[in-house]
Amino acid sequence: MLKKLNLRQKFTILLIGILVVGLSLSGLVLSALLRQNATNEIASKALTLIDTMTSVREYTITQITPELSDELDTKFMPQTVAAYSAREVFENLRKRPDYRDFFYKEAAINPTNLRDKADSFETKILERFRKEKNLNQVNGFRSLPGGDIFYIARPLSISQESCLQCHSTPDAAPKTMIDRFGAVSGFGWHLNEIVAAQIVSLPASKVIEKAQQSSLMIVGLVSTIFIAVIFLVNVFLNRQVIIPLKRITRVAEEVSTGHLDVDFDQISNDEIGNLAKAFKRMKLSLEMAMKRIRRSQGGNTGGTAGH
Template sequence: MGLRLKFNLALLFVFALGFAVSGYLSYNLLHKNARDEVLRNAGVMMEAALSMRQYTVSQVRDKLVQKEDEFLPQTVPAFAATEMMNQLRKKYPDYAYKEAALNPTNPRDRAEGWEADVVNQFRKEAGRPEISGTRVTDSGLSLYLARPFQIKDQACLSCHTTPEMAPAAMVTRYGRDNGFGWQLNEVIGAQLVSVPMSLPVQNANRAFQTFMASLGGVFLALFIILNLMLYVLIVRPVRRVSAAADRLSIGRTSSADKAVPELPESGKDEL
């Protein structure tokens, strides 16, 4: 096995190891950044919904004078926040917001499937501030952010303890079987925001492919340059020294016509 082959095998091993480690680290970092970006977007949506809820409580509900025989759902914070986010979905259909409850007043807010699992997880793990995860939807991979909805205000129970205590117009609109029996400090549901991950993941994959292609190009250029340097600085001088040593080993110090010239000395390195 020649010197150049040994050198190239060692070089290829080092390059392959560096390529694999760099690929692993960069892939994980890029996809972590993509997930963090989606989480930030989900957090912004969540805060927007919470702001709408607060606006409804402080600016809208008390301003609307309701008749006893009329119930205005627009005065309910959850309804207002959901309607506002539904307007957003008209332009961004892959984004979703839902205040999912196990026993909601409005049937459209009933937790189903994975939503119920999230609510039950909050009920089991009291004090947990939020849950995030991914799920596969018809439009691709989606990330969800959930926060528990807990009854902390005694005033909320005036409409949700028994049908007899609730406004008659609300009972007429939603029935006697929906949204009653809530308890103070009970986790009755969760605020859920779903944000698509397809575009951030595509951007992360594109950046990863560009980085790996660039890294491969750098490694290839280094491989060629190091091989040229190996030949010019080591292989060629060693061959000349080896040829001169071969001649000396067989006693050839001169030919029939002239003496064999001395090996020219050049450079200031060991060779």
Template sequence: MFAISLIVTSTLQQNATREVLAQAGLMLDSAKAIRSYTETEIGPLLDEKMVSAFRPQSVPFYAATQNFLTLHKEHPDYSYKEATLNPTNPRDRATDWEADIVQRFRNDTSTRQVSGTRDTPLGRVLYLARPIRVEPGCLSCHSLPSMAPPTMLARYGSDNGFGWQPNEIVGAQIVSVPFASAESSAGRVRRDVLTAIAAMLVSVLLVVNASLYVLVIRPVRRIARIADQVSLGDTSAAEFPRGGGPEVAALSAAFDRMRKSLDKALRMLGG
């Protein structure tokens, strides 16, 4: 049972981890869709208003992050960040471990996705990350300060978020989930599976014990009782039972032959 528990636990944890990462992947796909929608649909509507005031709602990064903050209220275990090495908004600046992931994408531009775990003060965390590449639409705000909207410079300054190059990897979309979430899911399923296995084993044990009693123990006890009567010379003892398994039937037949031989010997001695 212990070995079964280990195997079931390991398998369920792996499955739960894959399921959580799959959900994280869907969230990254959703963020990508929101970024694209913002760039193609929302941005053009706010171009004229950008002259008088900078509208962060026109920035795909901002739209994706704000959308996830709303989603975070319903799914507090998940966190999302568009971690960037040189962002305009300080909120998006990559921490040390996030910068390592971004650098990994920069070192191998063919890598589309990375996942793993890391230790935090609150416990182990699963993460899924995808690279952020500079697209043509990004260059109007992030190539040179002189090309950026004056209202954006007035809000964020001209020191950060510039010098981006076409198709350069400047950051990573990262979804993080506490490992306890996957362990909790696996734990619930493990309890259900082990309970079902235990119930099945108990049922099998009861069936085996009942079969053993009916086919072996009860017939052998009856054979032993009749044999004891015969050994004491009780000629009125019942016939040896014919039921039970093949081995018990063979034993009963052997005792029956012995009884007939004993009866014949006693008659010969009496005659």
């Protein structure tokens, strides 16, 4: 099949083959790199959200709770609870398009509010934080019935004595809080103890989607550049190789039919130019041979006429 194609068509097929094979091989590597890059970018955003929620917690503990602590004797105010403030602020943040796919949870084994109860997967994360004291964060993917999610978690510890007012013993906690949440969960905490894990998560499809968008953009850009290269190579090949070869072929055909008045023009010093130079020498040799033949024939004719 290739024997029936001209030189330009063969080069085009070769370059397209290189493009297809190159994109196929690099696509696998590129996909993994872009997915890792997307994961790192989203993880960085999630860590910023965790830092923000930590700041909200500290603000609540240091400035809100002291101001409203006297009111807790007559009415429980969830606004004095750091976990509640962080959750509410995050829910308001989720109303913005850039954060609507993110979820926040302070997963605890022994929470005051059962909404924050850690499941088996979150419990393993929390236990790992307790065992590995130097571990500051973990992230990865987990499977849920609704689909895979990407998560990132940081340990949450009791850093201030004021927190133990509500979480040391039921007797020390405000009565209004006991009336609302009961005296079973959320007690027995100690200062500097890791009691929960701050977890930010989002659907894994968002990570994959972000990687795919980057991958498509890069593949499209590379393909466009390579198509432009194929076009330029064809233009160069046509001007520097095909047209000179056609000219040499046409002149050679005329010489072969006896038209020795045509000439091979050497228009370059490359291999095509050397080919033209070789044909030119061949034409000169042919002309010299033809002249010798004519002289020989002329001499033979004269000798015959003398007899």
